[in-house]
Amino acid sequence: MLMGDKGCRRADRVTRRSVLAGAAALAATSCGPRSASPPLRFWATSYEGDYAPHLMTAFTAATGIEVDVQSIPSTAAHEKMLTAFAGDALPDVFALPSGWIGEFQMIGALAPVPSPDYVADVLPPALALAQVKGRNFAVPWSAAPQVQFYRxxxxxDAGYxxxxxxWEAWREMGRTIKRRRPDEFVFLTLLNWPDTLFSMLYQTGMTMLRDQDTRGNFRSPEAESAFAFYLSLFTENLAPRALSTEVQDAFAAFAQGRYAVWPSWPSLLLDLHRRRAEIPRERWGVARLAGPKGPGPTAMIASNVVVSARTAQPQAAWALVRHLTSTATELRFQQLIGNLPARASAWASPQLQMPVLRPFAEQMRQPAMAPKIVEWERIQIEVQLVAERVVRGLLTIPHALAAIDGRVDQILAKRRALVEAGRIA
Incomplete structure (x- = not known):
């Protein structure tokens, strides 16, 4: 379909201003017939994948480039992406959590970011999470620090x-609420949601690994303190000894008052908005998580956009990255799903000055930095599994911390050998 001169000028104007700065050649081709090249393929998970098609209209209108978006389940994303790499079937552009970037860079799946200006305006914590040994292989897209939602x-009713x-005052609040509502729990902290436990570990100032990230460091006073506080929430029946599969609808339980406090992420804002008939806005609030002596670093999920090293359309792929991570698009996504922008300039927008977002903004200035090793994902799972055994009374805390260090040391055996041989720094 051909565009008239007026349409061509309009598309060019939009491209220069907001969509494809530095990609004038692509904009020029959009003023003629649509490219015969196949559509770009883009993968993302969860809400990001579900809502990403809404972000592609402006990109396609400005460039003539179609984008085929696929939303993949978050539980299967890691395996699916590795399988796609092995089969030379990765999409041109895809979203990765920060913890996976090092792994995918190590296997050669990622193209390096071609210019520093792609990340020039990114918040320092989000950029630090995304870098691999100081190099950029991903452009941060959003950041999600853990906070607490409360009724x-x-x-x-309990005087707060x-x-x-x-921590002590937070737990005492839980006891007060429990006395008033003995048949209900207070904290929605399920056993296969390890993020709250990791936030507690980070808040103690604990160093998770030692010896150049080749051994576990969980047999430490800081870890013992965090595990003891975490365990007390369950032994005092302030939190349920349950998995998420045993709670049919966590949101409904929160809305019905089965829990008073829910440590969670910005994406919960979308559910609170969509299901506001179940819980009116005036009944809930947001605050930073409690710490041993006050709020500290907490777990943070950051989403990043990367380009496949094997894409056949690198120019178009990087143009799409520029569009997705632009200030305007990140603000649009925040409206759609609650994701918080990774670009500093976006935080100057009146859209992000709402009081409900203030705790997120404050927490983003104090992020927790997980060890940047490809084995960290497996280590987190092992910690979660051992922590569940502690909560269920199958292990004492000292035995659990020793078990975690043993498992971590096994996971890191190959890394340790490479470090000792001088193969990796």
Whole structure:
């Protein structure tokens, strides 16, 4: 389909201003017949994949490049992407959590970011999470620090306007609420959701690994303190000894008052908006998580956009990355799904000055930095599995921490050998 001169000028104007700065050649081709090249392929998970098609209209209108978006389940994403790489079937562009970037870079799946200006405006914590030994193989797209959502009405009934910010006071609040509502729990912290436990570990200032990230460091006073506090939430029946599969609808349980506090992520804002008939806005609030002596670093999920090293359309692929990670697009995505922008300039927008977003903004200035090793994903799973055995009374904390260090040392055996041989720094 041919565009008239007026349409061509309009598309060119949009491209230069907001979509494809530095990709004028692509904009020029959009003013003629659509390219015979196949559509770009883009993969993302969860809400990002579900809602990403809404971001492609402006890109296609400005460039003439079609984008085929596939949303893949987050539980299967890692295996699917590795399988696609092995079969030379990775999409041109895809979203990766920060913890996976090092692994995919190591196997040669990622093209390096071609210019520093792609990341010039990115918040330093988001960029630090995305870099591999100081090099850029991904452009941060969004950042999601863990905070707590709480029921204002249930806290107010117990004499609290907001959650306390120290562990002891936070737990005492839970006891007070429990006395008033003995048949309900207080904290929605399920056993296969390890992020709250890791936030507690980070808040103690613990160093998770030692000896150049080749051995576990869980037999430490900091880890013992975090595990003891975490365990107390379950032994005092403030949190259920349950997996997420045993709670049919966590959101409904929160809305019904079965829990008063839910440590979670910005994506919960979307559910709270979509299902506001179940829980009106005035009944809930957001605050930073409590820490041993006040709020500290917490777990953070960061989403990043990467380009396959084997893409047949690198120019178009990087143009799409520029579009997806632009300030305007990140603000649009925040409206759609609650994702918080990774670009500093986006945070100057009035859209992000709402009081409900203030705890997220404050927490993003104090992120936790997980060890940047490809084995970290497996280590987190092992910690979660051992922690569940502690909560169920099958292991004491000292035995659990020793078991974690043993498992971590096994996972890191190959890395340790390579470090000792001088093969890796």
């Amino acid at each position: 204002r009405d249930l806290l107010r 306007e907001t959650p306390p910010d120290t």
